[in-house]
Amino acid sequence: MLDRALTLDELLCFSLYSANHAMGRLYRPLLARFDLTYPQYLVLVALWQQDGRKVGDLGTVLQLESNTLTPLLKRMEAAGLIRRARNPQDERSVIVTLTDKGRALEGEAAEISNCILAAADADLAELAELRDRLHRLTERLREAG
Amino acid sequence: MLDRALTLDELLCFSLYSANHAMGRLYRPLLARFDLTYPQYLVLVALWQQDGRKVGDLGTVLQLESNTLTPLLKRMEAAGLIRRARNPQDERSVIVTLTDKGRALEGEAAEISNCILAAADADLAELAELRDRLHRLTERLREAG
DNA sequence: CTCCATTTTATCGAATGCGATTAAATCGTG
DNA sequence: CACGATTTAATCGCATTCGATAAAATGGAG
Numbered sequence: 001m002l003d004r005a006l007t008l009d010e011l012l013c014f015s016l017y018s019a020n021h022a023m024g025r026l027y028r029p030l031l032a033r034f035d036l037t038y039p040q041y042l043v044l045v046a047l048w049q050q051d052g053r054k055v056g057d058l059g060t061v062l063q064l065e066s067n068t069l070t071p072l073l074k075r076m077e078a079a080g081l082i083r084r085a086r087n088p089q090d091e092r093s094v095i096v097t098l099t100d101k102g103r104a105l106e107g108e109a110a111e112i113s114n115c116i117l118a119a120a121d122a123d124l125a126e127l128a129e130l131r132d133r134l135h136r137l138t139e140r141l142r143e144a145g
Numbered sequence: 146m147l148d149r150a151l152t153l154d155e156l157l158c159f160s161l162y163s164a165n166h167a168m169g170r171l172y173r174p175l176l177a178r179f180d181l182t183y184p185q186y187l188v189l190v191a192l193w194q195q196d197g198r199k200v201g202d203l204g205t206v207l208q209l210e211s212n213t214l215t216p217l218l219k220r221m222e223a224a225g226l227i228r229r230a231r232n233p234q235d236e237r238s239v240i241v242t243l244t245d246k247g248r249a250l251e252g253e254a255a256e257i258s259n260c261i262l263a264a265a266d267a268d269l270a271e272l273a274e275l276r277d278r279l280h281r282l283t284e285r286l287r288e289a290g
Numbered sequence: 291c292t293c294c295a296t297t298t299t300a301t302c303g304a305a306t307g308c309g310a311t312t313a314a315a316t317c318g319t320g
Numbered sequence: 321c322a323c324g325a326t327t328t329a330a331t332c333g334c335a336t337t338c339g340a341t342a343a344a345a346t347g348g349a350g
Contacts, residue, residue, distance in 0.1 A: 005251060006258050007194050008206060012272050013168045013261060014187065015279035020165040021208050021337095022286035023158045028338085039306065042159060049152050056328065061153060063166050066329045068307050075305080092315045092328040113151050116158060119289030120282060127157050130282065133275050134160035137265060141167040144264030166307090173308085184336065201298065211299045213337050220335080237298040237345045 026119055030112050034105060039064075040076055041109070047082065047098050048106045054093045055084075081105070171264055175257050179250060184209075185221055186254070192227065192243050193251045199238045200229075226250070 008014050027038050036044070039062075046061050047053065059069055073096060076082045081102035087093040120127055153159050172183050181189070184207075191206050192198065200214055207214075218241060221227045226247035232238040265272055 005193060005255060006190070008187065008190050009280070010276075011190065011258070012265070012276045012279075013172065014190075015276045015283070016161065016165045016168055017187070018208060019279045019283045019286070020161045022283045022290070023161055024337090026286050026290050027158065037305065042153065042162070045151070045153050045156065045159075054328085055330095063163060064306095065308075067309080067331075070330055072306070086329095090316070090328085094329065113156065119286055120157070121285045121289065122282070130275075130278050131155075131157045131160040133278075134157075134164045135154070137267070137275065138160070138164045138167045140266045141164070141171050141264055144266065145167070145171050169307090182335065199298085209336095210338075212301080212339080215300055217336070231299095235298085235346070239299065 023116070026116060027112070030115055031109075034109060035079065036105075036109075039068075039072055040081070041112075043072065043076065043096075044081065044098075044102060044105060044109075047096065047102065051098050051103075052095055054087065054095060056093065058096060076102075168261070171261060172257070175260055176254075179254060180224065181250075181254075184213075184217055185226070186257075188214075188217065188221065188241075189226065189243075189247060189250060189254075192241065192247065196243050197240055199232065199240060201238065203241060221247075 024038055027041070031038060031041050042062055043058060046058055055066055055069055055073065058073075059065055062069075064072075073082065073084055077084050080099055083097045083099055084094050085097070087095050117124070117127070169183055172186070176183060176186050187207055188203060191203055200211055200218065203218075204210055204214055209217075218227065218229055222229050225244055228242045228244060229239050230242070232240050262269070262272070
């Protein structure tokens with residue numbers, strides 16, 4: 001329990017907000033060359049890792065619901081990156097599959113992670129530790145929610 | 146330089162994105178009781194710390210531009226939290242000032258930080274270190290951008 | 291003083307992101 | 321089989337967020 005109001009810079013939530021902002025600003029121009037937005041890139045990373053997922057499963061890993069994913073996926077489908085098709089085994093669900101174009105982007109965009117790592121200008125071990133601390137924090141925050 | 150594609154969970158940017166999301170989800174119900182959104186809360190924190198700032202100065206601390214701040218501040222003005230007035234010394238700038246209602250929220254919302262700290266379920270030193278690591282990362286990312 | 295560059299905020303369109311609700315398909319129990 | 325409960329996406333409205341641009345005020349050079 002603290003006895004005074006926190007300043008903006010003292011708030012953990014603001015440091016997260018700012019770091020996320022800064023990361024987004026770094027990604028934006030790199031992704032723009034592929035006509036990708038940042039959430040669209042995350043969808044691709046998820047599909048490169050495992051293709052043919054249901055909308056709901058993508059939502060689970062990305063922590064997004066269909067109200068966000070459906071229009072996002074429709075834009076990606078319009079851009080020719082993915083296909084959306086009802087699951088024949090269960091017509092309630094929609095399966096998202098990479099197109100050739102979507103798959104091809106994996107190689108072309110591979111350099112992006114390295115650009116980010118270079119920008120972060122820290123050794124891999126340090127960044128990995130920060131990442132793991134963030135995962136643990138996220139876990140605790142979700143449990144509390 | 147890595148020789149393989151990273152999974153979603155390995156990406157530092159995604160750990161930031163997820164932690165920020167999780168934090169937002171924790172804040173949302175707490176802020177909803179005051180009819181506040183998260184960015185609106187950040188504006189209030191900034192003004193509680195120093196009232197009477199120009200739109201551009203708020204943008205500097207929050208890393209937001211007028212295209213985001215202007216509509217956000219108009220909604221806050223409509224909600225009776227702040228006042229917006231042209232600076233008589235320089236009519237280009239707009240000074241943002243807390244109303245009595247906006248000032249009063251500081252006391253009422255004081256518990257929110259503590260709810261978040263409780264949810265994070267870690268000691269203050271650990272969270273402070275994570276926060277400082279994030280600040281340093283943000284700094285490096287901004288320099289690279 | 292005039293005119294152009296600069297500063298500062300505002301506007302517009304597009305893309306998330308979320309709460310609430312709806313619609314369609316499936317499941318389960320009688 | 322029938323029918324209500326559940327699951328899964330989709331839709332709607334609102335609030336950010338950003339890139340691009342505009343508009344108004346100020347400043348500075350001549």
